[in-house]
Amino acid sequence: MSESRTSSVETPRVNTGVAHNARVWNYWLGGKEHDEVDEQVGGHVAGMFPVIRDVARADREFLGRAVRFLAAERGVRQFLDIGTGLPTVDNTHETAQRIAPASKVVYVDNDPIVLAHARSLLTSSPEGVTDYIDADVHDVDAIVERAAATLDFDEPVAVMMLGILNFVLDTDTACDIVRRVMNAVPSGSFLALTHPTFDADLGGEGNVAAMAFWNENATPPITARPRAEIAAFFEGLDLVEPGLVSCAQWRPDTGAPGAVPQFGAVALKP
Template sequence: MPEEPRPGPEIDTSMPHSARVWDYWLGGKDNYPVDREAGDAVLRLLPGIAASAKHDRAFLGRAVRFLVANGIRQFLDLGTGLPTVDNTHEVAQRVAPSSRIVYVDNDPLVLAHARALLTSTSEGTCDYIEADIRDTDAVLSVAAQTLDFDRPIGLMLLGVLNHILDDTEAQRIVADLLRKLPPGSYLVISHTCDATTEELDGEAMRRAVAEVMERGGTPICARSPEQIERLFAGTQLLDPGVVSCSRWRPDHSPWTDPEVPHFSGVGLLPASDS
């Protein structure tokens, strides 16, 4: 049996935690029995959810490389999650070592791991903010100590807006953040999705969300592709739009991999008309 991670004084191991469940699906070690039980319960309803988590991580890599190729050297990553392979700064700094990244999370476990494991290149910078993404003023104020808000920024919201249950609130958070970013910035979102297609069972996703909520885990919701697309208001949504993260500009044919119930997209913040 692998040794369990030792919980610190602020870490509650009596309830499942979304970041630790995600870590479990990705094959990590920073999770506890309660997280594995919740993760297995979801797997019984959505057998492909672990593969979906891996596709979501691969999407992060492709999106960051795309942004770097288009001149982005600064990233604001909200909802960091537990460190795993190919985190935002690792992907960016592999190509552009001077890239600057600010990670934001409101979980002490996540931030403790991030500070210990997410180390920058000597040419670049990594910083960490403990804040709730609802408090956009606090996030932006502290991020401005590391990032230059006069230059384009890649705003990363991967697997975090699905924890904002109210649609209006989720849209408000994105809009508040975008208002402070200069033209040429990019918005990257991935989100659990309850679409029903030939490959996806939206009802199974809704049952899985209910299972997590009933177990007392981190509140979570799934949204339709149309609801996710509305989160990109104010940006130019790039091709192929909001799609399964396995099919957002993959390195091979977009139809090789199956659809997964995490949808994603990338939007460009255009210059103002005024």
């Protein structure tokens, strides 16, 4: 019997007067869940940094490839998706359960915009389970405790942290969050992560001005990081080939795609 549940029953109040990352990201992806202010700010950022639309698409495509790799090649049947974002197509549970219908997926976000759309995430194959937790990424203990109602932390878990640590502005704090989450999952678990960069070799210089504009005109504030700081998130883990690369170039389905200024990697907890 399939299960779909959410830890909140109250419809949140959403501020549509300020551009918000979840809606702007949806706009860049070509979705419909955004407002005029999101189009204005998102369009301005795209004018300053045209590759941002490619980044959004590449990040989403990385999610699909990573989940397929973890479910099909590594046999992972549990996913903890922290920083879910607005639901689109081929969400984590849809991709995982297409390969392994009994997969269990827990989504985590504390964004009222995402929570308002959480019911769209709460679908499942008859054999599987999906859940949604309204929690802040900083509150690792609460995330783990509540996810344990769905996931078995004695069995491997794939922790998905795509485009979430860039909203944790202090790098030491971001590293501590990753360390605590990965300490909670057993050997044989994985971390899949993406993160924007300023690094010039991936074309990230344009992020500097674009993010400054974003932080003055939208919410939440964001930061990019160099390769070395992003690599530190994987300390103690074994990177899966090809390692830490532009997310567009991580195990691409076809051809040799160009780089986008967004790192991506998957790593195993030994």
